[in-house]
Amino acid sequence: xxxxxxxxxxxxxxxxxxxxxxxxxxxxxxxxxxxxxxxxxxxxxxxxxxxxxxxxxxxxxxxxxxxxxxxxxxxxxxxxxxxxxxxxxxxxxxxxxxxxxxxxxxxxxxxxxx
Amino acid sequence: xxxxxxxxxxxxxxxxxxxxxxxxxxxxxxxxxxxxxxxxxxxxxxxxxxxxxxxxxxxxxxxxxxxxxxxxxxxxxxxxxxxxxxxxxxxxxxxxxxxxxxxxxxxxxxxxxxxxxxxxxxxxxxxxxxxxxxxxxxxxxxxxxxxxxxxxxxxxxxxxxxxxxxxxxxxxxxxxxxxxxxxxxxxxxxxxxxxxxxxxxxxxxxxxxxxxxxxxxxxxxxxxxxxxxxxxxxxxxxxxxxxxxxxxxxxxxxxxxxxxxxxxxxxxxxxxxxxxxxxxxxxxxxxxxxxxxxxxxxxxxxxxxxxxxxxxxxxxxxxxxxxxxxxxxxxxxxxxxxxxxxxxxxxxxxxxxxxxxxxxxxxxxxxxxxxxxxxxxxxxxxxxxxxxxxxxxxxxxxxxxxxxxxxxxxxxxxxxxxxxxxxxxxxxxxxxxxxxxxxxxxxxxxxxxxxxxxxxxxxxxxxxxxxxxxxxxxxxxxxxxxxxxxxxxxxxxxxxxxxxxxxxxxxxxxxxxxxxxxxxxxxxxxxxxxxxxxxxxxxxxxxxxxxxxxxxxxxxxxxxxxxxxxxxxxxxxxxxxxxxxxxxxxxxxxxxxxxxxxxxxxxxxxxxxxxxxxxxxxxxxxxxxxxxxxxxxxxxxxxxxxxxxxxxxxxxxxxxxxxxxxxxxxxxxxxxxxxxxxxxxxxxxxxxxxxxxxxxxxxxxxxxxxxxxxxxxxxxxxxxxxxxxxxxxxxxxxxxxxx
Numbered sequence: 001x002x003x004x005x006x007x008x009x010x011x012x013x014x015x016x017x018x019x020x021x022x023x024x025x026x027x028x029x030x031x032x033x034x035x036x037x038x039x040x041x042x043x044x045x046x047x048x049x050x051x052x053x054x055x056x057x058x059x060x061x062x063x064x065x066x067x068x069x070x071x072x073x074x075x076x077x078x079x080x081x082x083x084x085x086x087x088x089x090x091x092x093x094x095x096x097x098x099x100x101x102x103x104x105x106x107x108x109x110x111x112x113x114x
Numbered sequence: 115x116x117x118x119x120x121x122x123x124x125x126x127x128x129x130x131x132x133x134x135x136x137x138x139x140x141x142x143x144x145x146x147x148x149x150x151x152x153x154x155x156x157x158x159x160x161x162x163x164x165x166x167x168x169x170x171x172x173x174x175x176x177x178x179x180x181x182x183x184x185x186x187x188x189x190x191x192x193x194x195x196x197x198x199x200x201x202x203x204x205x206x207x208x209x210x211x212x213x214x215x216x217x218x219x220x221x222x223x224x225x226x227x228x229x230x231x232x233x234x235x236x237x238x239x240x241x242x243x244x245x246x247x248x249x250x251x252x253x254x255x256x257x258x259x260x261x262x263x264x265x266x267x268x269x270x271x272x273x274x275x276x277x278x279x280x281x282x283x284x285x286x287x288x289x290x291x292x293x294x295x296x297x298x299x300x301x302x303x304x305x306x307x308x309x310x311x312x313x314x315x316x317x318x319x320x321x322x323x324x325x326x327x328x329x330x331x332x333x334x335x336x337x338x339x340x341x342x343x344x345x346x347x348x349x350x351x352x353x354x355x356x357x358x359x360x361x362x363x364x365x366x367x368x369x370x371x372x373x374x375x376x377x378x379x380x381x382x383x384x385x386x387x388x389x390x391x392x393x394x395x396x397x398x399x400x401x402x403x404x405x406x407x408x409x410x411x412x413x414x415x416x417x418x419x420x421x422x423x424x425x426x427x428x429x430x431x432x433x434x435x436x437x438x439x440x441x442x443x444x445x446x447x448x449x450x451x452x453x454x455x456x457x458x459x460x461x462x463x464x465x466x467x468x469x470x471x472x473x474x475x476x477x478x479x480x481x482x483x484x485x486x487x488x489x490x491x492x493x494x495x496x497x498x499x500x501x502x503x504x505x506x507x508x509x510x511x512x513x514x515x516x517x518x519x520x521x522x523x524x525x526x527x528x529x530x531x532x533x534x535x536x537x538x539x540x541x542x543x544x545x546x547x548x549x550x551x552x553x554x555x556x557x558x559x560x561x562x563x564x565x566x567x568x569x570x571x572x573x574x575x576x577x578x579x580x581x582x583x584x585x586x587x588x589x590x591x592x593x594x595x596x597x598x599x600x601x602x603x604x605x606x607x608x609x610x611x612x613x614x615x616x617x618x619x620x621x622x623x624x625x626x627x628x629x630x631x632x633x634x635x636x637x638x639x640x641x642x643x644x645x646x647x648x649x650x651x652x653x654x655x656x657x658x659x660x661x662x663x664x665x666x667x668x669x670x671x672x673x674x675x676x677x678x679x680x681x682x683x684x685x686x687x688x689x690x691x692x693x694x695x696x697x698x699x700x701x702x703x704x705x706x707x708x709x710x711x712x713x714x715x716x717x718x719x720x721x722x723x724x725x726x727x728x729x730x731x732x733x734x735x736x737x738x739x740x741x742x743x744x745x746x747x748x749x750x751x752x753x754x755x756x757x758x759x760x761x762x763x764x765x766x767x768x769x770x771x772x773x774x775x776x777x778x779x780x781x782x783x784x785x786x787x788x789x790x791x792x793x794x795x796x797x798x799x800x801x802x803x804x805x806x807x808x809x810x811x812x813x814x815x816x817x818x819x820x821x822x823x824x825x826x827x828x829x830x831x832x833x834x835x836x837x838x839x840x841x842x843x844x845x846x847x848x849x850x851x852x853x
Contacts, residue, residue: 021832024828025828025832026825106823106824106825107825109824110821110822110823112820112822113821
């Protein structure tokens with residue numbers, strides 16, 4: 001099998017996930033935070049696809065190999081669907097907060113403080 | 115005539131049936147037949163059960179005398195009451211000389227007093243309620259004396275306490291009576307506290323030695339199992355014997371009105387006079403002496419406890435006799451003389467002469483019931499005025515009452531005529547008192563730190579015998595003799611002072627608090643509004659119908675007949691029972707269990723007891739007559755300010771009752787407040803609030819974690835996720851490297 005090797009795909013996924021995680025923690029704009037979350041989700045998606053492509057279980061054979069690869073790809077579709085729903089809801093919440101307070105700084109949204 | 119022993123159940127059952135008849139049908143019958151006929155029928159129905167019970171008791175006693183002296187005890191079981199695996203408490207009676215003696219006193223004297231009460235209470239509206247309580251009392255008293263285990267004794271003990279309470283407060287609408295009833299009940303509770311502890315200790319002691327019983331079995335709370343075994347068991351543990359004996363004696367102190375728990379008995383005179391005669395003189399108050407006779411094995415094992423009993427008895431006898439000198443109410447004099455005579459009984463019991471205590475119980479039942487009933491007749495004839503200062507020369511108007519009461523007076527004073535040889539013919543009280551003094555003076559049993567305490571108690575008792583003769587002469591002379599008919603002399607003045615005087619006595623000087631309602635300073639019984647409403651309803655009407663023109667009239671035959679019977683008993687009863695040591699051989703035919711006859715006997719060496727007791731009785735009577743021959747001395751008259759310091763303080767019980775009640779009520783209040791402060795506020799509230807405070811403290815700490823910053827939560831989640839991942843990796847690695 002030729003093309004991009006598995007470790008490169010995984011390294012890219014790791015880089016994207018770390019970037020996303022750091023972004024979620026350091027940024028104060030919820031829209032950017034959302035974008036970072038998307039980045040993390042896509043890093044995971046990439047990892048799923050890479051494994052689906054490269055690493056069928058050595059225990060399986062024949063049709064089971066195909067099914068195993070399909071399982072990874074289906075998971076990606078699920079994640080995309082869930083992420084889309086999440087963005088829809090999340091952006092709605094952000095809009096509502098903006099209407100209420102005229103700003104969307106995450107650090108200002110600490111009304112649930114104990 | 116032969117009689118089945120099982121008919122003993124009728125002795126308990128008949129008064130109980132009588133109680134049920136009075137309680138269930140009494141009001142209906144009286145309402146239906148009119149007060150006159152209805153009361154006659156219900157009165158008869160009240161007397162009959164007791165009289166029949168007495169006849170059955172006599173027949174059983176006669177049967178008992180036919181048996182061998184040492185084998186006169188018989189246990190009858192009605193049903194199994196409490197059944198546990200290792201403990202059976204049957205409902206059973208013990209027929210033996212002691213219980214039958216008490217049965218005869220209770221039913222015999224009880225029947226006479228019931229008969230008397232049908233006359234005495236004839237104008238009472240709630241006639242059947244009275245007899246309902248009275249019959250119930252007899253039933254409980256019989257359970258007390260006949261029961262064959264401590265549990266039944268306790269039922270009877272509490273039952274008679276209840277009836278005593280109900281009867282003292284029979285005229286409960288009068289606040290003083292309700293208070294007296296409460297006082298009696300509460301003071302008795304103090305005694306019962308000791309008694310229950312003593313019983314628990316005895317039960318625990320028995321339970322701890324179950325394997326050492328002669329015949330192991332589940333009935334180990336019955337007397338016939340406890341006492342034969344206790345002789346052997348208690349010998350090895352005198353400390354336990356002393357503890358049990360002292361605690362049981364606390365119960366006896368409460369019921370038998372010994373110092374310092376005597377304070378309820380004088381107040382108990384608030385009840386109708388037949389009640390005072392039956393419950394507070396003849397039967398219930400002697401339950402303490404009966405108890406000590408019943409458990410005499412335990413007291414025999416403890417000379418220290420016996421010495422304590424003798425001491426308390428002697429002091430009570432002296433103290434009450436002194437108080438009696440300051441009393442003007444005829445029933446109060448008799449009440450204190452009862453307390454004093456009970457003290458005598460405990461001198462005898464403490465000295466180890468248990469039969470002497472019972473002998474005095476018997477003779478005292480005769481003459482004290484007689485005196486009380488006679489006093490009741492006098493009170494009845496004198497328009498319910500109880501102040502002796504308003505009496506005088508009543509023998510002219512009340513010949514039968516007077517004659518019988520004179521017999522009672524001479525009996526309690528212990529008058530006897532010596533005859534050639536070493537004996538004396540005397541009234542009933544003489545023999546029993548002499549026996550008690552003899553046992554005490556010759557006592558080599560009641561020992562405390564090497565001292566034979568009973569001997570000192572005996573000498574004190576001899577002095578009290580003199581005092582007894584003196585104050586009883588005072589009472590009799592002021593009532594029946596003298597030249598003046600004092601209710602004709604200064605009634606207006608007399609009545610005014612009488613009220614004042616009674617107030618000072620009956621209300622324990624609570625007036626000193628300066629409350630508006632001297633009657634009820636602590637508001638135990640009525641609120642202010644209730645008191646006001648009562649005052650308005652009743653007005654200031656006092657029922658003093660004793661006018662100068664009053665002519666006392668001799669009482670009904672139903673009232674003087676019991677007096678005559680009791681007078682005959684007081685006259686010859688003592689002699690009959692004393693002769694040939696009949697009473698001792700009846701109660702203790704084989705002597706005591708532990709004590710040897712030479713330790714307890716009635717003939718002290720080197721003391722001319724016979725002459726001393728005759729001198730005490732005669733001397734008291736003669737001195738009393740000399741003192742009161744000229745009528746009421748000014749120093750005891752209506753004007754309290756002319757009284758001597760001794761008499762005034764005696765009339766006030768030397769301040770003891772006042773101090774006790776104050777200490778009880780105010781001290782109890784202070785203690786309760788202290789407990790509330792320490793225990794309620796400190797411990798209970800402390801625990802509750804402490805739990806709350808601790809929880810809040812934790813909450814405060816945890817709250818610091820909730821910053822509200824989304825980004826820090828995200829960071830924590832990341833850290834947590836990484837940590838979890840790391841942990842799984844660690845587990846996987848270990849799993850790979852493991853076996």
